[in-house]
Amino acid sequence: MRFQLTEDQRALRGGMRELLARHFDAEALRAAVERPGLDRALWRELGAAGFFALRLPEADGGVGAGLPEAVLVFEEAGRALLPGPLVATHVAAGRVPGAATGEAVVAAVDGGLVEWLAEADVTVCGDEGDAWDASGAVPLRSVDPLTPLHRVAGAGRTAADPVTDPVAVLLTAAEQLGTATRVCELAVQHARTREQFGRPIGAFQAVAHLCAQLLVRAETARAAVYAAAVTADPADIAAARLLADEAALRGTRDCLQVHGGMGFTWESEVHLHMKRAWVRTRRAGTSTESEELLAADLLAGVD
Structure with missing residues (x-):
């Protein structure tokens, strides 16, 4: 079995790298470290580029691509140190209104931790992506200045168990x-x-x-x-x-x-x-x- 990328996949990866080079270069990365916070304009730009709706069917307003294509764009996001709850918002696309277009920021309870809780419009928990009340979460001092963290207070399966998606x-x-x-x-x-x-x-x-x-x-x-x-x-x-x-x-x-x-x-x-x-x-x-x-x-x- 061959795993060579198709021309479309190479173009997708190259396009995402170019987009991030324009909107989140080394200077923007340094600015984000000095002034932490989620760039909503960039988030919407990602939505417009199909980052979050990549795996949604075209009939539902998505790109209609698959998991291999999603892996390619997330690899580029990791390479650029792009901040934000990217995985949670991508997985929530099609279930949470506005997630696919980048109008909504979605955080997820994951193993008792929540990334970017204060910036999120919706917080979900569990494999089904059920909405979750974040009022009991406790802020933590994150080792990564570009990933603010909260710990879920209390026990219970929905709060403490990791997402298994x-x-x-x-x-x-x-x-x-x-x-x-x-x-x-x-x-x-x-x-x-x-x-x-x-x-x-x-x-x-x-x-x-x-x-x-x-x-x-x-x-x-x-x-x-x-x-x-x-x-x-x-x-x-x-x-x-x-x-x-x-x-x-x-x-x-x-x-x-x-x-x-x-x-x-x-x-x-x-x-x-x-x-x-x-x-x-x-x-x-x-x-x-x-x-x-x-x-x-x-x-x-x-x-």
Whole structure:
């Protein structure tokens, strides 16, 4: 089976990258860090581009594309560190009025946490996307300045249990893949331009090995994420999520090592990718959940 992208898929990915380059470049990213808040104009721009309505049928006002196409645009969003409850709003399109067009911002209760609650017009909970009263949520200090968090107060299944929608799990994996790809680019760029002892640091074996490992993990995760988007099999999605999380977490760490001390500064993009990757690992499809799903799938075939 071949998983080569079609011309339409490559055009979709390129179009999303161009849109984000125009509306959320490095300068906009820095401004968002300094003045946190959701850009409603950009959110509506995403809606107009079909970001949220991508998988809706054309008869319902959507684009009529599938899960592979959604993975491609979410990979680009992860690469650009685009802020906001992107997965929750995308999944809610067609169920929550205004979500598909970007007129409404939708947050979701996920494992006892809610991202972007204060900016949301609607908060949903559970696989069916039922509306949820957010009055009992407690604000947290998020490690990622571009992902404000609230913790759900109290116990109970609807409040404390994670969302299990496999689409949400896979789209999070696609965002992690975007981060893994971007930090690989940043590491290679820095290794080529930064000099020590009169030579680019990429000429040193230790740095070259780090860059090679970054690329291998990112491409391995890419193959798994793209394959899972085609099969939509829960076990494939769980495997893709594990590989994408690893590629993002270890990739940001290795990229930070290539950059040295400057990677920890606010002027560097690397630490923002690291913090976002940490936050994403707390969403549905965590390592434990995905490993248990894979184990159950393997045991199901044992007589």
